[in-house]
Amino acid sequence: MQETISVAALHKLVEAALSRNGFSAANASAIAAVIVAAERDGTRSHGLFRLAGYISEAGCGWVDGSAEPSLHDAAPGVLVVDAGNGYCQLAFERGRDRLVAKARANGSAAMAIRNSHHLAALWHEVEELAECGLVAFAFRNARPNMLPWGGQRKIFGTNPMAFACPVPGAPPLVWDFAASAMSRGEIMLAAQHGEALPEGVGVDAEGRATTDPKAILEGGAQLPFGGYKGSLLALTIEIMASAATGSLLSIEDRSAGVKGAQTANGGEMILAIDPAASGGESFGERMAMLVGALRGNGTARVPGERRYAARKAAEANGIPVDGATLDRVRAWARGEQP
Amino acid sequence: MQETISVAALHKLVEAALSRNGFSAANASAIAAVIVAAERDGTRSHGLFRLAGYISEAGCGWVDGSAEPSLHDAAPGVLVVDAGNGYCQLAFERGRDRLVAKARANGSAAMAIRNSHHLAALWHEVEELAECGLVAFAFRNARPNMLPWGGQRKIFGTNPMAFACPVPGAPPLVWDFAASAMSRGEIMLAAQHGEALPEGVGVDAEGRATTDPKAILEGGAQLPFGGYKGSLLALTIEIMASAATGSLLSIEDRSAGVKGAQTANGGEMILAIDPAASGGESFGERMAMLVGALRGNGTARVPGERRYAARKAAEANGIPVDGATLDRVRAWARGEQP
Incomplete structure (x- = not known):
């Protein structure tokens, strides 16, 4: 059964669930x-669905x-922010204002978060920076589940x-994607439902192309989106997130x-750039032109707008959530183990 | 017939050809x-093949x-570098040392080149920055030949x-790609040879998928690589190259x-980041590990190595060039119009 809960009430509840299960208040x-x-934004794959993962990782001591x-x-x-083997959320929150100040003062700035874990989407962080008037990129590495283009070993x-x-x-233009052809969560769902995948998502343990999600998950490997170009992007994200921040590479993940771990340390x-410095006064006008050219252009969309529409509805009417969830x-918030 | 010419002699010859055809010495x-x-590096599609384009653009007065x-x-x-309606090469050359100094002093820096044209590849620029110890990105916009994912109008x-x-x-790891599924030059070559293209490269003037290169070039449109993700990347490159530098959008191109023009203004x-600041001492060690993991991994390659091998051969033995070319x-160097 569906229940409706306000954004504030859900926040309080999730906060309590985490506080009772190994997380400091901050x-x-x-x-x-x-x-x-x-x-709230309708991107459920990074919502309550992830709570068990956070609790499991803190519970087994893998994440602090x-x-x-x-x-x-x-x-x-x-x-540079050392997350102390914790999640990126607090590391980002603590560093954000200083990053914004640096980007405004220098025109260009970087925040390198090392020794950290990530079980969420990245849009939240870059959206906050764009709300401060900055153009922002985020790059994150993860457990070694993907081959480079043409490769045989997952790196x-x-x-x-x-x-x-x-x-x-208008609210910022925001996008967020994985360098893989399909997210791991979608492959897991296909495996649960016994569904075949499209071509190009992954290979089996022998490196042969497969449409069987179980073969990809059990000893097989995921593939990058977009062939060799997506693979180059995955390599660049790996470099930016690990070597360039002083963090472990995906291949160093243990x-x-x-047992209970879900994320790599x-x-x-x-990266944050102040477009007022680099682009000057025409920046806003050109962004308006470009967004106008995306609108009413076939089924092209302004990235982020679907989330903003869901957000507006949730803020007005509450968030519809599955009752059992x-x-x-x-139960977690009461200190029980459901 | 093939001739062999040294790197230095070819430079002198091309320089003379440009000097006699509308270009200042610099x-x-x-x-x-x-x-x-x-x-020299074996990436001929941006080599002598482009010389006629440079001469044509300066000759008709489109580029200064x-x-x-x-x-x-x-x-x-x-x-910020205003290229004065000239090509990016001199703008980059003039700004490079100051960008490097800024990146070293601040840890992060940006060079915004506006009012400029580009008829070359971008690897040259980022490679030079990486040789100075910096991690570098380059983003460039161009004539409006491509649809956004799901779109009907080229933007x-x-x-x-x-x-x-x-x-x-080792020499830097370097890559360079277009956000389109295929380069425009390759589509033109296929049209010349009457060859069909793979699916997904472009659409005809009515927006229907086609494998006919002529239909794409004559009123049709190119498509991004990698579906909606490649389209998001194309949008981001557009924003970084134009709005964020104070330059014309692709849709503003005239x-x-x-007649004679080939490039958009x-x-x-x-962007240049100093990994010694953000990544600390482990940076080099991790890059060596990552490059090691790419080597001997199926047919995966370290991006840039094919060019470096061609370069080494050319520096030792000269560059093999078609004699008629x-x-x-x-002839251009003598002031004739071949």
């Missing part, structure tokens, strides 16, 4: 904000739910990347040997 | 360096062959992007009405 609040934002990020000004335009995660840009008089790079969150 | 030298580098770029320090981490160029990263004890954004360059 981490619980930061993570709850992102989980609730995903439910009470981590305190430490900030280091490495250069006028570089902020990349499904490595997500995100981008956001301010639009005058989470497979830890890796890194995230965020909510009951499970309530 | 522009001729900067453009010749990039044309010769392409021939004597442009003097002007530099403006917009912020500690932002250099993007084939929008190229490039990336380079230093590797300890070159179609100018647009922009290029270059060389004769044409010699």
Whole structure:
């Protein structure tokens, strides 16, 4: 049965569920904000669905739910944040204002988050930066589940990347995608339902092309989107997120040997550019022209607008959530193990 | 018949051909360096093949062959270069050292090249920055020949992007690709040879999928690589290259009405990050590990290595060039119109 819950009430509930299950108040609040934002915006694959993963990772000791990020000004335009083996949400929250200040003062700045975990989408972070008037990129590495183009050994995660840009008089243009042809969650769902996948999603344990989701998940490998170009992008995301932040590479990940672990200890790079410095006064006008050219252009869309529409509805009428799912969150919030 | 010519001799010859055909000494030298580098590295599609285009564009007055770029320090981490309606080569050359200095001092810097044209590949620029120890991105827009995913009106160029990263004890890892499924040059060649294209390269004037290269070139449109993800990348490249540099959007291009014109007056954004600041001491070690994981991994390659091998051979033995092509360059260098 479907229930409707307000954004504020869901935040309180998720925060309580995390607080009772190994997370400090600061981490619980930061993570709850992102989980609730995903439910609010209709991107459920990063919403309540992920809560069990957070609780499992803190519970088994793989991730530190009470981590305190430490900030280091490495250069006028570089902020390094050591997440202390915690999730990126709090690391980003703690570093955000300083990154924004650096980008405004220097015109260009980077935040390198190392020693960190990520179980959420990246749009949340770049959207916040674009709301401050900055153009922003985010790059994140992950568990080594993907082959490079033409390769036989898995060396990349499904490595997500995100981008956001301010639009005058409108919410930011925002996108977020994985460098893999299909997300791991979708492959898992297909395996559960016994459905075949399209060609090009992955290979089996012998490296042969397959449409069987189980063969990909059990010893097989995922493939990048877009052939060799997507593979080059996955490599670049890997470099930006790990080597360039001082974090572990996907191939250094040891989470497979830890029961309850779901994420790699890796890194995230965020770049922020002030378009007022680089683009000057015409920036807003050109963004309006470009967004206008996307609108009413076949089925092309302005990236982010579907989420904003869902958000508006959720803020007015509450978020519709499956009742059994909510009951499970309530049980966690009471300290029970559902 | 094939001739062999040294890198230095070919540079001198191309420089003379440009100097006799509307280019100042500074522009001729900067453009010749990039044309010769392409021939030397075996990426001929941006080599001597392009010379007629440069000469045509300067000859018809669409591009200023004597442009003097002007530099403006917009912020500690932002250099704006107005190319004065000239080619990017000289603009990049004039701005490069200041960009490198900014990136080293700030850890992160951007060079926004506006009011500029580009008829070359982007790898040359990012490779030079990586040789200075920086991680670099380049984004460039172009004539509006491409649809967004699901769209009906062309709003993007084939929008190229490039990336380079230093590797300890080895030349930089470098890639460069267009956001289109196929380059325009390859489609033109297929049209010349009457060959059909693979699916997904473009649509005809009515927006229907086609494998006929002529239908794509004559009123049709190109499509992005990798479906909606490639389209999001094309959009991002468009934003970075134009709105964020204060340059014309692809949809503002007016070159179609100018006989002899081949390029849009647009922009290029270059980002440079100092990995010593963001990644610390482990950066080089991790890059070596990652490059090691790409080697001997099926047919996966370290991007750039094919070019470096061709370069080594060309520097040792000279560049093999078609004799008729060389004769044409010699004629231009003598002031004749071949």
